[in-house]
Amino acid sequence: MTGVAQDELFTLLDIQGEDALECASLLASPPGDGTRRALASLDARLGVFPSTSASADGCTETDWIEAFLRFAPVVHGHHLSLGIPPESSAAILADVGLNLRINRRVHGRFGLDTWAWLTLHMAGNIFRIGRLQFHLVRSDEEGSAAASDSWVLGVHIPEDGGLSPALVDTSFSQAREFFDRYFPDKAVSVASCDSWMLDPYLARKLPHSNIAAFARRFTLDRCSDAPGDAVYFTFRQRGMENLDRLPRETSLQRVVLERIDDGGVWQLGHGHLVLPAARSTPA
Ligand SMILES: CC(C)(COP(=O)(O)OP(=O)(O)OC[C@H]1O[C@@H](n2cnc3c(N)ncnc32)[C@H](O)[C@@H]1OP(=O)(O)O)[C@@H](O)C(=O)NCCC(=O)NCCS
Structure with missing residues (x-):
């Protein structure tokens, strides 16, 4: 080493x-x-x-x-x-x-x-800034609706307690400042997110949740089938076996399993948003 x-x-x-x-x-x-x-x-x-x-x-x-x-x-x-x-x-x-x-x-x-x-x-080229992680990539490779930008921030949500809107606001504004400061030649104005959390079904079923508030920040570009993602991130289980043994204690656990019980397929939502303006000029 x-x-x-x-x-x-x-x-x-x-x-x-x-x-x-x-x-x-x-x-x-x-x-x-x-x-x-x-x-x-x-x-x-x-x-x-x-x-x-x-x-x-x-x-x-x-x-x-x-x-x-x-x-x-x-x-x-x-x-x-x-x-x-x-x-x-x-x-x-x-x-x-x-x-x-x-x-x-x-x-x-x-x-x-x-x-x-x-x-x-x-x-x-990925950083944790406050509650969220941001991946700085060329926008043409990201395949999002951010076509007019050369660079885009892919947003990821690490497991680490709640996702309150205040934490998310701070994270986004700090991210803007961070990338302006350390990657000044790679201007970013758009962030994208590909996540089970952006499946519109979730926001419909848990409209007052932090997850729904997070998803609502993004313009949804499309969805694709991702049957195992919601199960993995909610229960930390790979695969769809023995779902009947999983707990139904929280509203999210119930929503995830009841959709599958009803024959539904969880989706990966692909969305984008315009980043808030930087609060200060980078030093
Ligand atoms: C994203 C995350 C931080 C949201 O947490 P949060 O702020 O507590 O979420 P919400 O307030 O919207 O939760 C709404 C309900 O779902 C429950 N919930 C949220 N995340 C949960 C989880 N991972 N497992 C079980 N229940 C969960 C909450 O307890 C709450 O239940 P209640 O209504 O019965 O009280 C959390 O789900 C998490 O850490 N997920 C793993 C990481 C992840 O999924 N990243 C995205 C990868 S693409």
Whole structure:
């Protein structure tokens, strides 16, 4: 590992408990072929603003985890070289630890079935700003209605407590300032979001929820079938087996399952919005 102590690395990535032990064991011996291939792929993607995840290229989930551990200090250095504060870099890299914890909830073991999502983080163009994450990509590659802009912010919603409108407002306005400051040559005025949360069915059924208020910010461009997304994000279960065993305690849990009971298919809503104007001129 280049120049970063292991405990510092695990703090940066917010890797805790049993996951830290597993990760330490991955770093205890030199990287194998799969990890080297994953590292080469991450290296080629750093700083070129890819909009999609890396392809597996025969690497295993464990290869990717080890590659993220070894590559994260490089991404952190890349962020710092752009003048981005260390805490902003750490805020997005902490998604590695969060996703390891989520993997334990989903599969009951060490792993990272969301490794492809984390390859975006390692390219250096996604940031957590307040409650939300923002992925800076060329708009033509994003395929949204933001055709007149060269760059667009893809919005993602990490799991981390409630999504109150006030938190979302702050996040959007801080994002505008952040990207104006650190990527001044990549003007953004539009954000896009592809999420089960933008399925209009949800806003109809839970009109007073934070999720509906979030969805209403976006102009819905289209929907596509995504039968498993609402189940995964609500229950952290992959696949559609044994749905009758899932809890129906919250209104969202009931809405998700009752739609499926009725033969409905959850959708991925693809939407966009115009970002609020920046509050201040970047220094
Ligand atoms: C998005 C998220 C932060 C919304 O949380 P929130 O602000 O609490 O949501 P709302 O206030 O709109 O919730 C409305 C209802 O749904 C419930 N709810 C919200 N998210 C829930 C979840 N993940 N699991 C179970 N119930 C949930 C709330 O408890 C509330 O129930 P109630 O009416 O019985 O009190 C939360 O769902 C979450 O963390 N999801 C995982 C991340 C995600 O889905 N990202 C998008 C990926 S595309």
